[in-house]
Amino acid sequence: MTDAQRPTLRQQQKQRTRTALLEAARRQFVERGYAAVTIDDITTDVGCSRATFYLHFSGKPDVLRRIGAETAQQRAVSVYAELDAVLATGSRAEFTEWLRRAVDWFEKNRDILPVWDEAVTLEPSFRPIAAEAVAELPAAMPRHLQRWGEDRRDEARLRVGLLVTQLERFFTRWAVQGTLDTADTDPAVTLTDIWYPALLPPEARHPSVGD
Template identity: 65%
Template structure:
């Protein structure tokens, strides 16, 4: 859809908060009425863009993590970290707008929370290996992993404040997270 494509380009170029509905409609050459036939507001547009991006992440990246953790192989986990960081790299342009919306739009926090829940939901075998009374802990461990990967990627690839990258970074992240994600027993 042209409105989504235009909004994405604007969010990438200018950030979330500076873009208006009028900017989006002008870029496509349609009226505000047409915009509101498809979206309730600017946040709804970013939510739709993010849903596609995050759905790919949950469906692919974290479903794969579920299988990798089942193997018990640290080497496969390192490979997964490399692929997860590649996902961030492929979506690098829209991530700052996502972070900006999370800070600026209280309603967007529910969307951000739902995206995290979808990641752990994509890992049923991992969760099943944890005792029922500790599955919230297992989910929280995955959430912490996601958070660290996001921050690491932002600092290294977007901001340029961390210079340790590539396979060496994946090895260190695996040193931290491979044992931390193991189910008890």
């Protein structure tokens, strides 16, 4: 990196402040809930002014969007791009293993998921942000969309969106709320029974060799 490309001290400080605001907002949202946290709470935590906050973010929905953008991008790249490859194998067993890894992803991000849901409920301006995050996931699955064909592309996207929604609700009720008892069953196997055929184009719904 040349001297011209290297960030100035002012730019470095600005980035540190932005990162500190994001970290403070995430910590407080997780600990107290989205509604209870104010911009003053976040700025007091960091030790900066409201004016500084508004140099970086337009408000609470925007700061949560920035927090969620990193999570959503990680999901699109590491989880749903992998699903695209798994579906291309034609293996139910591989799909079951993918579901287990997807649940692991939810476990790693379980602290922010209730905050996201709360913001969607309370902030009308946040709903398009949440909808866009889900809509981006099929874009990480080009082979899957191609298998459905151009004339059925919207249906393929909808099915991926429904899968996302059910996995989120399943994880919330099972692991976060504890209101869904799976007893001695393996939820990944049950979810495979539901979702593996549902994601395949009708003409591809036949038993796979080697499963």
